[in-house]
Amino acid sequence: MRTDCRQQSQQRASSGAPKPNEHPIPILLKLLRPLATAGGWRRRFGCHSGQDIEGRHTSGGHKVAALDVIAPEEWIRKHVAPVGAIETTHDRPWATVMRVPVAGGVTWFKACAHVQAFEPRLTAELYARWPDRVTEVIAVDEARRWLLLGDAGIAVRELGNPPEAWLEALPSYAELQKGEMAYALDHVGHSVPDLRMAALRAGYERLLEAELPLARNHISRLRDYAPRFAEHCAALAELGIQESVQHDDLHMANLYTDGGKLRIVDWGDSSIAHPFFSLVVTFQFLEEFNQLAPDDPWFRRLRDAYLEPWGSGLEKAFEIAIRLGWLAHAIAWTRQRDALPADARPHFDKAFAIVLRRAVAQTGE
Numbered sequence: 207m208r209t210d211c212r213q214q215s216q217q218r219a220s221s222g223a224p225k226p227n228e229h230p231i232p233i234l235l236k237l238l239r240p241l242a243t244a245g246g247w248r249r250r251f252g253c254h255s256g257q258d259i260e261g262r263h264t265s266g267g268h269k270v271a272a273l274d275v276i277a278p279e280e281w282i283r284k285h286v287a288p289v290g291a292i293e294t295t296h297d298r299p300w301a302t303v304m305r306v307p308v309a310g311g312v313t314w315f316k317a318c319a320h321v322q323a324f325e326p327r328l329t330a331e332l333y334a335r336w337p338d339r340v341t342e343v344i345a346v347d348e349a350r351r352w353l354l355l356g357d358a359g360i361a362v363r364e365l366g367n368p369p370e371a372w373l374e375a376l377p378s379y380a381e382l383q384k385g386e387m388a389y390a391l392d393h394v395g396h397s398v399p400d401l402r403m404a405a406l407r408a409g410y411e412r413l414l415e416a417e418l419p420l421a422r423n424h425i426s427r428l429r430d431y432a433p434r435f436a437e438h439c440a441a442l443a444e445l446g447i448q449e450s451v452q453h454d455d456l457h458m459a460n461l462y463t464d465g466g467k468l469r470i471v472d473w474g475d476s477s478i479a480h481p482f483f484s485l486v487v488t489f490q491f492l493e494e495f496n497q498l499a500p501d502d503p504w505f506r507r508l509r510d511a512y513l514e515p516w517g518s519g520l521e522k523a524f525e526i527a528i529r530l531g532w533l534a535h536a537i538a539w540t541r542q543r544d545a546l547p548a549d550a551r552p553h554f555d556k557a558f559a560i561v562l563r564r565a566v567a568q569t570g571e
Contacts, residue, residue, distance in 0.1 A: 278315060278352065282306055285345040285354055286313050299546055301325075301474060311357050313344060318351040321545035322474040324397040326353045329473050331389070332451070336382050341471045358471050359464025367458035367495050369504045372488060375461055375468045376512040383450040383481040384515060390449055390478050399541060401452070401479035401534055403443040409537040410435050416540055419555035424566045431569040438530050442480060445523040447516065452479040454538055457491040475538065482527035483534050485512060490564075529568045536565040 279292055282304075290307040292315070297303075300322050304315040318325045326346045330353075333343040342356030362371045386393070394400045401409060414429055453460070455475040462469050489505060492498050498505065513520050539558055546554055 277350075278304070278317060281345075281347065281350075281352065282315055282354060299550065300542060306354075313357060314355045316353040316355065318353070318474060319545070320351075321542060323351050324393075324399075325474040325476075326351055327396055328393060328398055328451075328476060329353060329355075331393075332382070332386070332473065335385065338467065339378050339382060339469055340473075341469055355471075357464070358462035358469045359467070360462060361459050362461045362463060363458035363495075365463070367491060369492060369496070369498075369508060371461065371463065371468065372492070372508055373511050375470070376485075376488070376508060377515055378468065379453075379456070379470060379484070380481070380512050380515040383452075383484075386451045387448045390451075393451065394478050398451075399477040399538065401477040401483075401538065402449040403439050403480065406439055406479070406530075406534060406537070407436055410533065413533075413537050413540060416543075418562060419559040420562050420566070424563065427566055427569050434569070435530070435533065438526055442523060442526045442530060445520070445526075447480060447482065447520070447523060449478050450481045452477050452481055452483050454479075454484065454487065454535060456484045456488045458495060477534075477538060479534060480527050480530070482512075482524055483531035485509070485524075486528060486531035486535055489528070532565045532568045536561050 275292075282288065282292065286306060286308050288306050289309055292307075293305050295303050295305050300319045302317045304317075306313045306315055316325075327348050329341060330343045330346045332340045341358055343353065344356055345354040346352065362368065365371070390402075394402075410432065414425075414432065418425060418428075420428075451473075453470065453473060453476055455472060456470065460470060460472045462471055485508075489508075492504065492508075493500065509521075509524055513524060539561055543551060543554055543558060
């Protein structure tokens with residue numbers, strides 16, 4: 207029987223299910239563009255307000271802002287020879303990206319904010335061990351949180367996010383995750399966020415204590431779910447998959463192809479967590495962007511391709527991980543929110559609320 211659209215909307219609102227066409231990541235980027243400020247440049251480029259790049263005090267804010275780009279451009283020119291103007295392509299509260307044209311192509315400079323201070327080292331470490339499947343790292347400055355990256359090609363978003371690309375990329379990504387298990391503690395020791403199973407329960411408690419942009423009934427559902435959340439964490443831990451690098455932003459804008467080679471970019475949302483959590487975002491975008499129904503055969507096919515390197519009989523673990531993964535994803539967003547100034551949070555919360563409602567939807571049995 208066909209259900210009235212208004213009735214469907216009311217059911218979604220009461221159940222915590224996401225509303226139609228809710229796309230948190232594009233909404234977030236749109237909302238936070240106004241937050242890109244000269245102050246943001248200073249924080250990410252390692253310069254302090256009121257000082258130039260040599261540390262001398264200056265008299266005017268305009269002079270400071272003009273000098274903010276000098277240090278990174280000097281650093282860039284030590285490693286590559288630009289053949290044109292270096293231009294800013296993205297300026298967000300968490301990172302700034304600059305396009306650097308070079309002979310035969312382009313390179314990319316990225317300056318990370320403190321909230322993603324771990325990203326330069328993590329990216330460099332991953333590239334050193336997995337040069338065929340991670341962004342090429344030309345240079346890194348961990349102290350200043352800078353990266354100079356090779357061009358990865360074309361985002362699969364530009365190709366329509368074909369599931370066939372993920373059919374190839376996911377087993378390769380799983381192999382990377384398996385290999386990085388040996389370095390999980392080292393990554394945590396270098397400030398990659400810790401969302402391992404033991405830490406995830408504390409993360410859930412922090413989520414419940416936070417001021418969330420949710421209706422009271424949804425917050426109540428999250429609180430009531432806490433015992434079940436702990437049970438699911440214990441059940442997943444018992445299944446024996448060790449935590450590893452979890453990208454947590456593995457979607458069509460972060461998978462690139464170049465001459466048949468697929469590379470994953472932008473590791474700034476990563477954590478050390480259950481590896482299967484990664485497919486939460488991948489599947490979300492296939493559902494929203496490609497309009498694949500939840501029961502589309504592609505999801506089972508991609509799940510099986512991803513699980514193949516891990517071994518057989520892990521379908522139940524994957525099912526639990528996807529449910530917990532949405533909640534872990536919401537917990538991870540609180541880290542970005544906490545790093546924002548208070549006046550920026552209302553903008554962020556419009557997108558965060560969508561993520562939270564999707565997490566609430568996982569609390570149903």
